[in-house]
Amino acid sequence: MKRTSRDIRTANRYEVLRQIIAASPTSRQELAAATGLSLATVATLVGELLDLRMITEVGFEDSAGGRPRGLVAVNGSGGALIGVDIAETYVHVELFDLALNVLARADEDVRPGESLPEQVVAHVAAAVGSVVAQAGIEGARVLGVGVSVPGQVDRATGISEYAPNWDWHNVPLLDLLTEHIAYPLYLDNPLRASAVAELWFGAARGRGNAVVVNLGTGVGAGLVLGGGLHRGVSNSAGEWGHTTLVLDGRLCHCGNHGCVETYVGAPGIMLNLRELSPGSTLLHPEDQTATIDALARGVAARDPVAVKVVRDTARYLGAGIADLINLFNPEVVVLSSWVAATLGEPLVAEVREAVARHALPRPLAATEIVLSPIPTDPVCLGAATFALEGALQTVGQRSPRRTVRAKGRIAPST
Amino acid sequence: MKRTSRDIRTANRYEVLRQIIAASPTSRQELAAATGLSLATVATLVGELLDLRMITEVGFEDSAGGRPRGLVAVNGSGGALIGVDIAETYVHVELFDLALNVLARADEDVRPGESLPEQVVAHVAAAVGSVVAQAGIEGARVLGVGVSVPGQVDRATGISEYAPNWDWHNVPLLDLLTEHIAYPLYLDNPLRASAVAELWFGAARGRGNAVVVNLGTGVGAGLVLGGGLHRGVSNSAGEWGHTTLVLDGRLCHCGNHGCVETYVGAPGIMLNLRELSPGSTLLHPEDQTATIDALARGVAARDPVAVKVVRDTARYLGAGIADLINLFNPEVVVLSSWVAATLGEPLVAEVREAVARHALPRPLAATEIVLSPIPTDPVCLGAATFALEGALQTVGQRSPRRTVRAKGRIAPST
Numbered sequence: 164m165k166r167t168s169r170d171i172r173t174a175n176r177y178e179v180l181r182q183i184i185a186a187s188p189t190s191r192q193e194l195a196a197a198t199g200l201s202l203a204t205v206a207t208l209v210g211e212l213l214d215l216r217m218i219t220e221v222g223f224e225d226s227a228g229g230r231p232r233g234l235v236a237v238n239g240s241g242g243a244l245i246g247v248d249i250a251e252t253y254v255h256v257e258l259f260d261l262a263l264n265v266l267a268r269a270d271e272d273v274r275p276g277e278s279l280p281e282q283v284v285a286h287v288a289a290a291v292g293s294v295v296a297q298a299g300i301e302g303a304r305v306l307g308v309g310v311s312v313p314g315q316v317d318r319a320t321g322i323s324e325y326a327p328n329w330d331w332h333n334v335p336l337l338d339l340l341t342e343h344i345a346y347p348l349y350l351d352n353p354l355r356a357s358a359v360a361e362l363w364f365g366a367a368r369g370r371g372n373a374v375v376v377n378l379g380t381g382v383g384a385g386l387v388l389g390g391g392l393h394r395g396v397s398n399s400a401g402e403w404g405h406t407t408l409v410l411d412g413r414l415c416h417c418g419n420h421g422c423v424e425t426y427v428g429a430p431g432i433m434l435n436l437r438e439l440s441p442g443s444t445l446l447h448p449e450d451q452t453a454t455i456d457a458l459a460r461g462v463a464a465r466d467p468v469a470v471k472v473v474r475d476t477a478r479y480l481g482a483g484i485a486d487l488i489n490l491f492n493p494e495v496v497v498l499s500s501w502v503a504a505t506l507g508e509p510l511v512a513e514v515r516e517a518v519a520r521h522a523l524p525r526p527l528a529a530t531e532i533v534l535s536p537i538p539t540d541p542v543c544l545g546a547a548t549f550a551l552e553g554a555l556q557t558v559g560q561r562s563p564r565r566t567v568r569a570k571g572r573i574a575p576s577t
Numbered sequence: 578m579k580r581t582s583r584d585i586r587t588a589n590r591y592e593v594l595r596q597i598i599a600a601s602p603t604s605r606q607e608l609a610a611a612t613g614l615s616l617a618t619v620a621t622l623v624g625e626l627l628d629l630r631m632i633t634e635v636g637f638e639d640s641a642g643g644r645p646r647g648l649v650a651v652n653g654s655g656g657a658l659i660g661v662d663i664a665e666t667y668v669h670v671e672l673f674d675l676a677l678n679v680l681a682r683a684d685e686d687v688r689p690g691e692s693l694p695e696q697v698v699a700h701v702a703a704a705v706g707s708v709v710a711q712a713g714i715e716g717a718r719v720l721g722v723g724v725s726v727p728g729q730v731d732r733a734t735g736i737s738e739y740a741p742n743w744d745w746h747n748v749p750l751l752d753l754l755t756e757h758i759a760y761p762l763y764l765d766n767p768l769r770a771s772a773v774a775e776l777w778f779g780a781a782r783g784r785g786n787a788v789v790v791n792l793g794t795g796v797g798a799g800l801v802l803g804g805g806l807h808r809g810v811s812n813s814a815g816e817w818g819h820t821t822l823v824l825d826g827r828l829c830h831c832g833n834h835g836c837v838e839t840y841v842g843a844p845g846i847m848l849n850l851r852e853l854s855p856g857s858t859l860l861h862p863e864d865q866t867a868t869i870d871a872l873a874r875g876v877a878a879r880d881p882v883a884v885k886v887v888r889d890t891a892r893y894l895g896a897g898i899a900d901l902i903n904l905f906n907p908e909v910v911v912l913s914s915w916v917a918a919t920l921g922e923p924l925v926a927e928v929r930e931a932v933a934r935h936a937l938p939r940p941l942a943a944t945e946i947v948l949s950p951i952p953t954d955p956v957c958l959g960a961a962t963f964a965l966e967g968a969l970q971t972v973g974q975r976s977p978r979r980t981v982r983a984k985g986r987i988a989p990s991t
Contacts, residue, residue, distance in 0.1 A: 171585060315939045324939055372810050384904070388802055395906020396786050397943040405937055406900035410823045410893070419899075419935050479824070485833075486820035490798070490904070492809020521833050523819055525729045525738055529811040 174391065175200055176555055179208045180217065181363055184262050187236035188221045209235060215554070216241045217261055237262040242306040242554070245294060245346070246547030247287055248353065248540055249312045250501075251328045251380040252452060254283070256290035257543040258298050258305075261551075263364065265539055267297035275449060278329040280339055288343035306554040307347040309546030311356040312336060313381050315399045321350050327416045328380055349549040353377055354401040356545030357499045357535070358385025358392055363548050365497065365537045372493040375535075376403070376484060378502040380451060382424045384487055385499075404428065408483055426479035429455055429502055435479075436472045443468055455505045462509045473506060474513050481517020484532070488518065492526040499535040500542070507534065588805065589614055590969055593622045594631065595777055598676050601650035602635045623649060629968070630655045631675055651676040656720040656968070659708060659760070660961030661701055662767065662954050663726045664915075665742045665794040666866060668697070670704035671957040672712050672719075675965070677778065679953055681711035689863060692743040694753055702757035720968040721761040723960030725770040726750060727795050729813045735764050741830045742794055763963040767791055768815040770959030771913045771949070772799025773806055777962050779911065779951045786907040789949075790817070790898060792916040794865060796838045798901055799913075818842065822897055840893035843869055843916055849893075850886045857882055869919045876923045887920060888927050895931020898946070902932065906940045913949040914956070921948065 175198070182197050183189060191209055195202045212218045212235075219238045223231035241261045248255040251273065258267040269290035273283065287310070295302060314326030321337020337350050358367070358375040367373035367387045375385035384403035386393040393400050404424035405417050412421025413434070425431045429451040436446055436454070445461055445468060447453035461469025484496055498511060515532050522530075535541050589612070596611050597603055605623055609616045626632045626649075633652045637645035655675045662669040665687065672681040683704035687697065701724070709716060728740030735751020751764050772781070772789040781787035781801045789799035798817035800807040807814050818838035819831050826835025827848070839845045843865040850860050850868070859875055859882060861867035875883025898910055912925060929946050936944075949955050 315937065325937070386904075388807060389805070391803070393802060393905075395940065395943075396908045397906055397939055399937065399939045399943075400904065400906035402903035402906075402937055402940065405903050407896045407935065408821060408824055410826070410896055412824070417937060482821045482824055489816035489819050490800075490814065491807075492811055492814035492816075494810045521821065523729065523739070523813065523816055523831060525811055525813045526809065526816065529809075529813075 173556065175204065176208050176211065177363075177552065179205060180212060180551075180555065181368070183212070183218055183235060184237055184364075187262070188234040189236070190224060190232040190234055192226070192232055217554075240304075242304050243298065243300050244306055244547040244550045244554075245291060245308040246356075246540075246543035246545065246550070247291065247308060247310040248356070248542035248546060249283060249287060249310065250353070250542075251313065254286040254290055255540050255543050256287070256294050257540065257547065258294035258300075259544075259547045263544060263547065263551075266300075267294040269293035269297070278331075280323075280331065280334045280336065283329075284336070284339045284343065287340065291344055302346070305346045307349060307550030308344060309349045309351070309356070309549035309553075310336075310340065311351055311353045311542045311546045313353055315402075316350055316352045318350055318398055321348070323350075330416075347550070347553060349546070349553045351398075351546070351549055352383075353379070353500070353542045353545075354383040354385040355392060355394065355398075356385075356543075356549065357541045358387055358401075358545070359548045359552075360537055360541040360545035361385070361497050361499070361535065362387050362392065364544060365535055365541065366495050366533050367497060370494045372491060373495045373497060374487050374491055374493045375497045375499050376487070376503070377500040378427060378480075378498060379500040380429045382428045382500075386491070387493075388491070403483065403487065406483070406486070408479060408486075423479070423483045427476055427483065431479075432458070432472065432476050432502070435475050436468070439472055439475065440468045445469060445472075452501075455502055459505050459507065459509075462506070473510055477510060477513030477517050480510075480514050481519075482521050484514060485518045485521030485527075488522045488526045488530050493530055496530060496532045497535050498532070499537075503534060587970065589618065590622050590625065591777075591966065593619060594626060594965075594969065595782070597626070597632055597649060598651055598778075601676070602648040603650070604638060604646040604648055606640070606646055631968075654718075656718050657712065657714050658720055658961040658964045658968075659705060659722040660770075660954075660957035660959070660964070661705065661722060661724040662770070662956035662960060663697060663701065663724065664767070664956075665727065668700040668704055669954050669957050670701070670708050671954065671961065672708035672714075673958075673961045677958060677961065677965075680714075681708040683707035683711070692745075694737075694745065694748045694750065697743075698750070698753045698757065701754065705758055716760070719760045721763060721964030722758060723763045723765070723770070723963035723967075724750075724754065725765055725767045725956050725960045727767060729816075730764055730766045732763075732765055732812055735762070737764075744830075761964070761967060763960075763967045765812075765960070765963055766797075767793070767914065767956045767959075768797040768799040769806055769808065769812075770799075770957075770963065771955045772801055772815075772959070773962045773966075774951055774955040774959035775799070775911050775913070775949065776801050776806065778958060779949055779955065780909050780947050781911060784908045786905060787909045787911060788901050788905055788907045789911045789913050790901070790917070791914040792841060792894075792912060793914040794843045796842045796914075800905070801907075802905070817897065817901065820897070820900070822893060822900075837893070837897045841890055841897065845893075846872070846886065846890050846916070849889050850882070853886055853889065854882045859883060859886075866915075869916055873919050873921065873923075876920070887924055891924060891927030891931050894924075894928050895933075896935050898928060899932045899935030899941075902936045902940045902944050907944055910944060910946045911949050912946070913951075917948060 195205045218235045221236045244259045254271040256269045271286040315324045323334040323336045361367035373387040382404035384401045408423045409421035413425035415422035445457040609619045632649045635650045658673045668685040670683045685700040729738045737748040737750045775781035787801040796818035798815045822837045823835035827839035829836035829839045859871040
C-alpha cells in the first residue's frame with residue numbers, strides 16, 4: 164500500500180498530461196515551471212506521451228535569445244475515449260477526444276423496474292454503439308471505455324458486488340459488457356469517477372485534499388487525499404451515504420437506520436417533501452427527476468413549500484458535510500451529480516449556512532464549498548478519465564488491448 | 578500537498594529505521610529484503626543513520642560463500658527521546674532510548690479545575706525534569722520532546738487553537754513550554770500521536786490504511802492513509818468525536834448536538850450510566866477514571882448494570898466505527914487510549930458485534946477491529962516518535978536545536 168517511485172512516475176505522467184490538456188500548445192520549459200518537475204523529467208514524460216501519440220509536436224516558439232523551444236499539444240486525432248455513467252434512472256454515454264472535449268453523446272432512460280443486469284447492459288451497448296457511429300470514428304481509435312456503476316465494485320474482477328438501489332449482488336458486469344463491447348473496459352463507481360473528474364479537470368485540480376459529494380439517487384463522497392484518489396483497501400472507500408446521521412432514524416435499503424442517504428438522496432428528498440406537505444403538487448411519486456425539477460422551479464418561484472424542503476434537506480446535508488470536513492480537513496468540498504446540479508446555488512447557499520453551524524472552526528476556515536464547475540456529466544468525464552489513465556499505464560507494456568473477442572460486439576474496425 | 582521524491586526519501590528513511598528497531602542487529606541485505614528497497618538505497622540511508630549516530634556498526638555475519646556482511650543496530654547510547662501525553666486528567670511523560678524502550682516515567686495528576694495553561698505547563702515541566710533526572714542522562718543527549726495536547730493544534734506556530742474540554746482558545750503552548758524546557762519541542766495532538774505510534778510500532782505497522790480510534794475524555798480518529806499520517810490541509814483531520822451520530826441529540830461542548838463524543842467519551846459513558854441507573858454505586862460523579870475503572874470491574878463481575886452500560890456504549894461506538902469503516906475502507910481499526918485500555922476485550926467484543934450490524938459487507942470484510950497492542954502509553958510513544966521523526970528530518974540541516982534560551986529552564990547540560 165506504500166507509494167513507490169513507480170506511483171510517483173505515474174502521478175507525474177498524469178500531471179504533465181493534465182497540464183498539456185489545460186494549456187496546449189505548451190513547451191517543456193513551461194511544463195516544468197507549471198508542474199515543479201525537473202526539465203529532464205518533463206522531457207522524458209513528454210517523450211513517452213509522444214510515443215503513445217497522445218500528444219504531437221506542433222512547432223517552435225522563440226525564447227528570448229536562446230534556442231527556439233519545441234511546442235507540444237494534445238493530439239486531437241490521437242484516439243478517442245468513452246465514458247459511461249450508469250445511474251438508477253438513466254445511462255449517459257459520452258465520447259471524447261484526448262483533450263476530453265465531448266464529440267458525441269447518447270442518453271438512454273432506465274425505467275423503474277428495468278433493473279436486471281442484462282437490461283442495463285443492453286442500454287449501455289446501444290448508447291456506446293450510438294456515440295461511435297455519431298462521431299464517425301474508426302473503432303480502432305477508441306482507446307478505452309470507462310464504465311461507472313453505482314455501489315461497490317471490484318475493479319480487478321469487474322464484478323458489481325453490491326448495488327443497493329437495484330439489489331444487485333455479485334453481478335459479473337464486466338463479463339456481460341465484454342459480450343457487447345470489444346474496447347478495453349475500465350469499471351468503477353460514480354464516487355470515484357466524479358472525484359477523478361474534479362481532480363483532473365474541476366474544483367479539485369491542484370488541490371491535495373478534496374471531498375466530492377455526489378448527490379443523486381444514491382449519495383456518497385469521492386475522496387482526494389494527498390493529491391490522489393483514496394480507494395481504501397478494497398476499493399470501497401467513500402460510502403458516506405451509508406454513515407449514520409440519525410441513530411435509529413429512517414430505514415435504509417442497506418439494512419441500517421438513519422443513513423445520510425435516506426435524508427439527502429433523491430428518494431430521501433421526496434420523503435422530506437411528503438412529510439412536510441403530503442399532498443404537494445411538487446411531488447411526482449414515481450419520478451425522482453420530475454420531483455427534483457419541480458423543487459428547483461419552486462425555489463426559483465419562491466414557493467414556500469419548495470423553499471422549506473430545500474432548507475430541511477440542507478440541514479441534513481450541512482450536518483453530514485460538516486462531518487466530512489471535521490474528519491478529512493479538506494481544502495474544498497465539491498457538490499456534484501444531478502440533484503446538486505438541478506437544485507444548484509440556492510441549495511449550496513443553504514448548505515454553507517448549515518455547515519457553519521456544525522463544523523469545528525479550524526477545519527471550517529480551511530474549506531470552501533462549491534458546485535462542480537464541470538459543464539458536462541462529471542461521471543462520464545471521470546469514467547473516460549479512468550480509460551485515459553488505463554491507456555497511460557500501458558506505457559512500456561506490449562498489448563494494452565483486451566484480446567477476448569465475441570460475435571456481434573461493437574469492435575475496433577480493421 | 579503532492580507527495581514528492583523528498584517525501585518518499587523521508588518515508589524510506591523512517592521505514593529503514595523502523596525495521597532496524599524491530600530487528601537489531603541486522604544487515605543491509607536483510608533491510609533491503611524487508612523493506613523492498615534497493616540495496617543501494619538502503620546503504621545510503623544506513624549511512625545517514627550512522628552519521629546521525631542513531632545506529633552503530635556491531636560486527637559482521639558470514640554470508641554463505643560471500644563476503645561477511647556488516648551488521649548494524651540501534652545505538653542504545655545514541656540519544657534519548659521524551660514523549661509527553663497531556664490529557665484532561667493527567668500528564669504522562671516517558672523517556673525513551675532510540676529503540677523506543679522506556680527508560681523513565683513520571684505521572685502528574687491534573688485535578689478538576691486545574692485547566693489554566695500555566696498550571697498544565699508546570700506539570701509538564703516537573704515531569705520532564707523528573708524523567709531526565711531518573712534516567713541519569715546528560716541533557717545534551719535528549720534529541721527532542723514530543724508533546725501531545727488535546728484538541729486542534731497548529732504545529733508550525735505551536736499554538737493550541739482549541740482544546741474544547743478546557744475551553745482553551747489560541748494558547749501559545751510551545752512558547753510557554755519553551756520557558757521551562759530547552760530541548761527541541763514538537764507539538765501535536767493525541768489523535769496523531771497514537772496513530773503514528775501504531776504506524777511505527779503497533780497494529781498499523783506495514784498497513785496502508787488504518788484508523789486509530791482514541792477513546793478517552795475526548796474521542797477522535799487518527800488516520801493512516803496511503804501508508805502515512807493524514808493530517809488534512811490544516812492539521813485538524815480526524816475529529817470523529819465531533820461528527821454527528823444523533824441529529825439533535827446530546828449537547829456537546831463544541832456547540833453542536835449529538836456528537837459521537839457525547840456518547841462514547843468518558844463523560845458520555847458516565848451519562849449513559851446515569852441515564853440507565855441514576856443512583857448506581859458505579860458512578861463517581863467527579864471522577865472519570867474511578868467510574869470507568871468501576872465499570873471494568875463490574876463487567877468482570879457480571880454486574881448487570883455495568884454490562885448494560887458497556888453494551889449501550891458499544892452500540893453508539895459500533896454505529897460510529899461503522900461510519901469510519903464505510904468512509905475509509907481501512908485494513909484495521911485500532912481502539913486506543915485509556916478508556917479502551919480499561920474496558921478492554923469485553924468492550925471490543927461488543928463493538929465488533931455492533932459494527933457488523935451497521936457496516937456495509939465489502940468494507941466490513943476487509944477490516945479487523947483490535948485493541949492497541951502497545952503495552953505502554955501509546956500517546957507518549959507517538960509523541961516521542963514525532964521527536965524521532967524531527968531528529969531524522971535534520972539530516973543535512975545544520976542546527977536541529979532551537980536556539981532560544983531562558984532562565985530556569987531544563988536545558989542540555991554542557
